[in-house]
Amino acid sequence: MRDFLRLRPVRHILVTSGIVLLACAAVFALQLVEFGQARAALQGFGPQTTATVTGYSDGSATVRFAVPGRADVTATVELDSSPPADGARVPVRYDPANPARAVIPGATPLVTAERASTYATVTVVAALAVLVVTGFLLVTRFLRPARATARPAVPVRRVKVQRGLLTRSWVETDHAPRRWIPVYFSPSLIGLPSPAKVEVLGDLRQDRHVALRVDGEVLYPAGAARPSEPRGRRTDNPAEPDAERAEAASRPVPLRRQFRADLPALAVAPVVGVFWALVDGSGLTGWLVVTVLVAAFGFWWAALRGSDPS
Numbered sequence: 001m002r003d004f005l006r007l008r009p010v011r012h013i014l015v016t017s018g019i020v021l022l023a024c025a026a027v028f029a030l031q032l033v034e035f036g037q038a039r040a041a042l043q044g045f046g047p048q049t050t051a052t053v054t055g056y057s058d059g060s061a062t063v064r065f066a067v068p069g070r071a072d073v074t075a076t077v078e079l080d081s082s083p084p085a086d087g088a089r090v091p092v093r094y095d096p097a098n099p100a101r102a103v104i105p106g107a108t109p110l111v112t113a114e115r116a117s118t119y120a121t122v123t124v125v126a127a128l129a130v131l132v133v134t135g136f137l138l139v140t141r142f143l144r145p146a147r148a149t150a151r152p153a154v155p156v157r158r159v160k161v162q163r164g165l166l167t168r169s170w171v172e173t174d175h176a177p178r179r180w181i182p183v184y185f186s187p188s189l190i191g192l193p194s195p196a197k198v199e200v201l202g203d204l205r206q207d208r209h210v211a212l213r214v215d216g217e218v219l220y221p222a223g224a225a226r227p228s229e230p231r232g233r234r235t236d237n238p239a240e241p242d243a244e245r246a247e248a249a250s251r252p253v254p255l256r257r258q259f260r261a262d263l264p265a266l267a268v269a270p271v272v273g274v275f276w277a278l279v280d281g282s283g284l285t286g287w288l289v290v291t292v293l294v295a296a297f298g299f300w301w302a303a304l305r306g307s308d309p310s
Helices: 001-005 008-041 107-146 244-248 256-264 270-280 282-303
Strands: 046-056 060-065 073-078 089-095 100-101 150-163 164-171 179-184 198-200 211-214 218-220 234-235
Touching: 001 008, 008 107, 008 256, 008 282, 060 089, 073 089, 073 100, 107 282, 164 282, 256 270, 256 282, 270 282
Parallel strands: none
Antiparallel strands: 046 060, 046 089, 060 073, 089 100, 150 164, 150 198, 150 234, 164 179, 198 211, 211 218
16 A cells, blocks of 8 residues: 555545545535624514515615514615515515514525535535545556556556646557557656567556557556547657666656646636626635635646556
């Protein structure tokens, strides 16, 4: 188990999974606080009746409704949604001790409580999904391929393919069956000649995930082997590595460099946050929640896909 946890891609995946779980925990805690505040604002509301909307201004609706034993009551209700039309009949709940304190559908405390409950539920589901997906991929991409039967060495080439914001390392076979295998980054890939003979762990014709062994080091698959060349901007390794490449291949690449390489994947997070805040009407809180979650999942997604920092 210790050897397994020392594997660079495993540590990368586990660290980014931890980042996602921490982000989910922070968002969940924030939503619990907001839910508690909204519930506190709703304390004391009892009877429900029907009110008539008499006006709307500055984000608040004015409603009038009858209260048993009293004259008609007029209340101003702060809204966090589109206001009902003047003259519309809407359900209203009010505080018997102070009927002017009332809420109607779309009132800020109701919307805040519902939104906080939804966000909290989503973060729990997201955290569980991260745990399940991470566990599944660790088994299918590391444990199973490492135990596969070794096959004769085949000539391969290492290529880097950039598509969008992500750059990945691929190993392509020179002879039939032609396969393109995405692999998790290792510094040894930098100095791999083109072509180079590598040992195959698994069956290139049948297995979905195939590992490769180069000079005793196992290169683990970062996805399924495919029979067609991946799309994107391709960069091939040279036929023979020069002194600079040979030196780079011998140096370990720390995870902090990996994270710097993954930063472009986070560029969309604030944009998605702004879009969501505008659509949902959740303002700064919604922007912050979505930005944090998208950024954390961006790191995790790049780790699962096998981003290449070289």
